[in-house]
């Protein structure tokens with residue numbers, strides 16, 4: 001299954017991506033996690049000391065593989081060797097790749113990077129028990145239709161706040177624009193209050209779960225420890241279960 005995680009900066013996308021990657025791997029899935037955010041911090045959240053080299057920096061390889069002789073575009077460029085070479089495994093067996101920043105192009109963008117990324121994403125999934133997790137920015141339009149095709153679920157992470165709930169609608173629209181139909185929400189940094197409940201009540205998408213506000217996550221980040229090593233994984237186990245129900 002392919003899961004894309006989106007939302008405003010700082011809401012907890014990378015925390016969720018790392019937690020889910022850990023839990024799926026723990027339960028026997030083969031997990032590939034790709035950091036698609038300009039702020040590259042998924043590798044450290046997954047306990048890697050060094051960041052894998054961003055795929056988008058492979059300009060020459062990308063050009064050569066995607067743009068053939070006489071400027072012909074290849075729709076299925078060869079990527080398997082690059083995929084292997086640029087994957088780094090963490091100690092739980094999660095395969096981590098970093099996309100880096102790719103040129104933003106609208107609908108119909110034929111940047112070689114996009115064609116290459118598409119091929120990479122296709123390559124990441126071959127078995128039923130494979131999970132691909134994309135940690136993305138709020139602006140996901142640069143992925144383009146072709147790349148997003150086959151994403152089973154777009155998870156929007158929100159904090160219970162008026163602005164966050166407004167952003168949701170934009171994320172849904174962006175998802176639709178690139179052909180992702182299924183969207184669900186994770187409410188993060190939840191602090192119980194009447195007002196928070198009321199705001200959450202306005203969300204018209206399925207809610208996968210609530211993660212309480214906890215200083216543990218801040219401490220984990222501060223000490224550069226993966227959140228699943230030091231914080232409560234229970235809310236994320238619930239979220240994972242819901243994802244399995246929705247997607248399978």
Ligand SMILES: Nc1ncnc2c1ncn2[C@@H]1O[C@H](COP(=O)(O)OP(=O)(O)O)[C@@H](O)[C@H]1O
Nearest residue numbers: 009010011012013014015189213214217218221
């Ligand atoms: N449930 C939570 N409670 C408290 N702090 C959190 C929670 N989830 C994430 N954080 C903290 O918020 C900050 C941003 O989280 P991060 O996952 O990096 O967000 P994003 O990837 O969306 O920018 C980090 O310092 C993280 O530790």
Ligand SMILES: [Mg+2]
Nearest residue numbers: 013014037041
């Ligand atoms: Mg992040």
